[in-house]
Amino acid sequence: MLLPEQVSAIPRxxxxxxxxxxxxxxPLILPTVLGGAPFFVFLFRQxxxxxxxxxxxxxxxxxxxxxxxxxxxxxPLVRPMLVTVGVLxxxxxxxxxxxxxxxxxxxxxxxxxxxxxxxxxxYNTAVELMMAATGVVIAPCLLVYFLAQRLFLGGxxxxxxxx
Amino acid sequence: xxxxxLRGVSKRYPGGAEVLSxxxxxxxxxxxxxxxxxxxxxxxxxxxxxxxxxxxxxxxxWIDGARVDDREPGERDVAMVFQNYALxxxxxxxxxxxxxxxxAGVSKxxxxxxxxxxxxxxxxxxxxxxxxxxxxxxxxxxxxxxRAIVREPKVFLFxxxxxxxxxxxxxxxxxxxxxxHRRLGITTLYVTHDQAEAMTLGSRxxxxxxxxxxxxxxxxEVYARPSSRFVAGFIGAPAMNxxxxxxxxxxxxxxxxxxxxxxxxxxxxxxxRPEEVVLxxxxxxxxxxxxxxxxxxxxxxxxxxxxxxLRLTLPGGASSAVGTTxxxxxxxxxxxxxxxxxGERLGVGRGDQSNF
Numbered sequence: 001m002l003l004p005e006q007v008s009a010i011p012r013x014x015x016x017x018x019x020x021x022x023x024x025x026x027p028l029i030l031p032t033v034l035g036g037a038p039f040f041v042f043l044f045r046q047x048x049x050x051x052x053x054x055x056x057x058x059x060x061x062x063x064x065x066x067x068x069x070x071x072x073x074x075x076p077l078v079r080p081m082l083v084t085v086g087v088l089x090x091x092x093x094x095x096x097x098x099x100x101x102x103x104x105x106x107x108x109x110x111x112x113x114x115x116x117x118x119x120x121x122x123y124n125t126a127v128e129l130m131m132a133a134t135g136v137v138i139a140p141c142l143l144v145y146f147l148a149q150r151l152f153l154g155g156x157x158x159x160x161x162x163x
Numbered sequence: 164x165x166x167x168x169l170r171g172v173s174k175r176y177p178g179g180a181e182v183l184s185x186x187x188x189x190x191x192x193x194x195x196x197x198x199x200x201x202x203x204x205x206x207x208x209x210x211x212x213x214x215x216x217x218x219x220x221x222x223x224x225w226i227d228g229a230r231v232d233d234r235e236p237g238e239r240d241v242a243m244v245f246q247n248y249a250l251x252x253x254x255x256x257x258x259x260x261x262x263x264x265x266x267a268g269v270s271k272x273x274x275x276x277x278x279x280x281x282x283x284x285x286x287x288x289x290x291x292x293x294x295x296x297x298x299x300x301x302x303x304x305x306x307x308x309x310r311a312i313v314r315e316p317k318v319f320l321f322x323x324x325x326x327x328x329x330x331x332x333x334x335x336x337x338x339x340x341x342x343x344h345r346r347l348g349i350t351t352l353y354v355t356h357d358q359a360e361a362m363t364l365g366s367r368x369x370x371x372x373x374x375x376x377x378x379x380x381x382x383x384e385v386y387a388r389p390s391s392r393f394v395a396g397f398i399g400a401p402a403m404n405x406x407x408x409x410x411x412x413x414x415x416x417x418x419x420x421x422x423x424x425x426x427x428x429x430x431x432x433x434x435x436r437p438e439e440v441v442l443x444x445x446x447x448x449x450x451x452x453x454x455x456x457x458x459x460x461x462x463x464x465x466x467x468x469x470x471x472x473l474r475l476t477l478p479g480g481a482s483s484a485v486g487t488t489x490x491x492x493x494x495x496x497x498x499x500x501x502x503x504x505x506g507e508r509l510g511v512g513r514g515d516q517s518n519f
Contacts, residue, residue, distance in 0.1 A: 052247065052249065054245045054246075054247055054249035055249050055251065057214075057216050057236075057243075057245070057249070058243070058245065058249040058251075058310075059251075060215075060216065060235070060236040060237060061214060061215075061216075061236045061237060061241070061242065061243050061263075062237065062262050062263035062266055062310075063237030063238075063263060063266035063267055064237065064266055068266070073251055076253045077251075077252060077253055079253075
């Protein structure tokens, strides 16, 4: 978290080139799926710590193994955090400009953010076309936002109950 | 029905003080034992050791003739009700009640039947599809009790289950718990710091302080013959008066107070319960009233005596005013004597018939 992403860009690029994954989607997907942002680890840690200890004790007495306690009791209770991290990850990935710019070389693989940037250079003065293109790019974000809002509020309601 | 026995159970946290020292406790089959003591006396730790949530530093825990120290909490066949209920907030009442059964591999149909039966017996049938957040405190505690009895465990553990409820509800649930125990007859260990619960619920109370068992016995027996100064002050509300004075030749003296029948000479503590101090004209001990607390059904008076204070209870309607004087007497059979140095009970506590 301390290092700007740019610092590790070159070694990371070399690694993916060595793996033969340049100009595929793998360099964009793998880091998020395997590690995610360290910040999310903190978010989850706080969410799990906020669960009352008695809940996991009750689960142990009710015959749950540690895994089952995690899966059936703890994880459902941090759902608001799951949704939050999901939304943040989606937005960060969707809006990412830097990583696609580095790893995606052929035009058929380019993501929408790269396409929008290219579009901007070509149709800079055609405001109505820029508006249309931008609208297409943000449409999924709006959709996710509205879908997640329901889950998010539902999650807060559960979490706010007196344990 | 199962017997629960603790043999020499100790708990010492690394680098910390000893929380429990060599506790021996036998809870007989079907018995209801109340562990009572001030906060930090180790009573909850002891309960958690039985449950398997805390590991004892030494000693053995036996349930129904089997040593269970190294068993997981879920394998000990005990159920526990927590102070804050510990219901699973994301599950309906039905799933909360069925959770321990499903974990134990009981079939869906059987689980449903047993959940229904327990819900009916606790008056929860209407609430089965609600989430804990939609329940009142009393209902949540009932669900927590239901989750414990649905498994038909060998031993029930209660960790101050009523202390988060308001007074009226606490009384209702107290009698419900008592009725439940009478009906099911499951061996029960109940932790509380509440006087009324300790006195009314258990067939036996065990007073803990500083990680040691101070006294164990039937509630009224402990009330009538506290084994130490601590127990005397702890059991009974308002607390017993404990007056520190000196005895010389069998006569206890504290300022104007003189009582025959002290079992030893030297510094000694005289104990008398506020409700056993009697008003008697010209009895010899005149005291000024410093404080009057009218509780409706009784009135509590506090009178200073040689830098200490004597409290006494009078019937509700008694008229007393701060600053006026009353004349009191102690009956010999109500006196308790305690050693001033170690707080141990002295002798049988019989004084003379006329004390002044």
